[in-house]
Amino acid sequence: MRAARITLIVVLVLGAIFVGLDRIAVYVAQNKAASQAQTSEGLTDKPKVGIKGFPFLTQALSGKLHHVTINADGVAAASGGRSVQVEDFHADLYDVKLSNGYSEAKADRATGEAKISYEELTKAAPDGITVSYPGGGATDTVRITGSYLGTHLSVLSKLSVVDPKSGAAPNTIQLHAEGLPKEFTALGLETKLRNQIDFTPELTHLPAGLGLTSVTTGPDGITIKFGGHGVVLAG
Template identity: 30%
Template sequence: MTTARTLEYPQPQNGRPPRRRRTTIIVSAIVIVLTLIIGAIAADRVVDYMTEQRIAKSLETYGDAEVAVEGFPVLTQMAAGKLDTVHITAAEANYEGVDFADVDAKLYDVPTDTSRPVGTVDAAAVLPHSTLDELAAEHASLPEGMEFTTDDGELALKGSMFGQDLLVGIDPKADGRRAVVNASTIRLGSAEFSLDRLPGFLTSAISDIVIDLDFLPAGLELTDITATEAGLKVRLHGTGVSLE
């Protein structure tokens, strides 16, 4: 006798979706996450650019500056009210009526509230010879007709005496918020003389020349001074520097 077979049905697979469906879900999730990450990065870069432009605009009264806000992400820095690092460079700048060249400054822990001081500042700039002449004229009595120059990589004062060219080599030193320069060598024409062989009125005028830098923001001090062909390169450092 023939017996009817019991109908066979596919057994359920514990509710698991087909492999192709699982793959599609994973890929979609990855795409969504990547889209969110790219969007966040793009938003951060926009905020970074706008912040740099805002800072550069606030510096327009001093000169045409390039500004770079360093560190990522900027959005969280802004939310915290403080930027990690701001790098500022300028070929030329004028601060408190004093001309500078080759300005390169890094500001650390920069508050978004400009009324608060900057955490730390490391900066370098060149005081051109013409600026040195102006500053020395305000704080020292140089012999008439003498001006700053650079000779063989050393800072010097040049002028004339007894109808011959006079070149006085000077040694600049950092002293807090002042630059102090003293005569080190003297050449009249082609001959070199020791300091004690020159008239006292001249040697006294070229000794202990103080160039006062009190016009700089409070908190900044000189750390090093070197002569360049363009003038005197000064390095500055400070903590709790007020920019107002």
Template identity: 40%
Template sequence: MRALRILLITAVILGGLFAIADRLAVNFAESEVAAKVRSSQGLSTEPEVSINGFPFLTQIASSELDDVQVRLGGVQASAGGHSVEVTEVAAELSGVRLDGFSSAVADRAMGSARISYADLGKSAPEGASVSYAGAERAAKGQVKVTGPAVELLEGAGFTIPAFAESALEGRTLTTYSTVSTTGGDTVRLRAEELPKLPVPGMDKTLRDAVDYDLKIDGLPSTIKLDKVTADEGGLRFSGVGTNVSLAG
């Protein structure tokens, strides 16, 4: 009986030591992978990396991780020379194949991120601001784009004739733009309808003023954006990638 007790105590101690060693190993691995991701993706800050599953050491022995979560910082969107921060950037990777810690490739990755309306406004053409369009329009993937008529048109390079100035002065234009993705790394805003303006030729200029693209820089190139939704907080976009290089 005493021998059995000693055996059980020994097993508990060894199990505890294994668990400690396992957690130390996973913490080291997370730090190494984070450094590699930062370097390979050219990020301004080091991402947060979580390697899930227990035990970790058996995953290392097989050179494959079941589930890795990465939260990125320093991701930017750019449009017309303007640059804004993309927030809540995350990727969930499965089937991550390791080559030591020099490189890692995930069989599949699901990525997501968010841009606030304030940041959308910063990247919008001169004079335009972007805001929530309400629940009904947001369900259709639409946002509200507004701005002073004179500022919008002049910002787009249109010279307003003298006879039209009085009709446009103090007038605010409002359009509703549908948001979509294109090219796997770009969010596109396109106005569904344009307000009627008193001068022929203004419609095309107004469309040039309110329609624009946002290119997302910093996501792994193999994650292709394929979905974007609008809600009260801004735009949330997501995508899926295969054979995603995580490091190296």
């Protein structure tokens, strides 16, 4: 019985040591991955990387991580050479395969979402245009206000994700006015007016294989969802 108790104590101690080493290893791996992501993607702040599942060491040795999460701010969106900031960027990566001495990583599947405030979205708009929430529980429209030819303008604009098969840049959002005031259309100014108020912000710095799937509006800004398969994270 004494030998059995000694064996049990040794096993428990070794288990505790393994757990401690495992947690240290995952902390180091998370921190290194976050630093590399910040450098390679030019982020203003270091993202938070979480490697889920236990134990980490056996996952690393097998070359496959079951679930990795990324939370970041400072991801960029661009439109017409203008850069805006994306808030609350969150991604879930599943079955991340590591190869080439851990210098390459590819996720079998990934999902996530990010937010852009109306203040930031206005920065991506043409000069003189303000983007805001129209109210009324809208989920796919924003209000565009400004002036054109000295006349005040206020129209509803519908948001949608542009199909990359259309030839547009990947990961692009389209804002398209649903209706234009008659005082402009009657003068044949529809095309010129649309060139002023319709625009297409593009979400940049997304890993290869990750694409936008939907965009919705709310009181605090727009929420973009994305997903993909075979998402290249490094290498």
